[in-house]
Amino acid sequence: MTKEEEAQYGLELATKRQEHSDLNAAIDTLTESHVADRMLLQRLKKRKLALKDRIVELENILLPDIIA
Known part of the structure; x- marks a missing residue:
């Protein structure tokens, strides 16, 4: 991996x-306010989960497991 790719x-x-x-x-604010509709909360939570998956993927790219 080049330095440019790593920086990206x-x-x-x-x-x-x-x-x-x-x-x-x-999500926390909307949940506490009790005015958000459930579909909006579901969409936000789904987006949050997709972000978490991408974060883990990027961490694995940048910090691969080294088997000793």
Whole structure:
């Protein structure tokens, strides 16, 4: 992996982590307010799960398991 690719993956990882954190805060706020519709919450949670999957994928690319 080149330094450029590594930097690109690192930037994407940071962006996805921030988006995941923002979604988590939004979901918590909407849940506490009791005014959000269930479909919106489901969509947000599904997006959050997809982000988490991509975060794990990027972490595996950047920090591969080393079998000793």
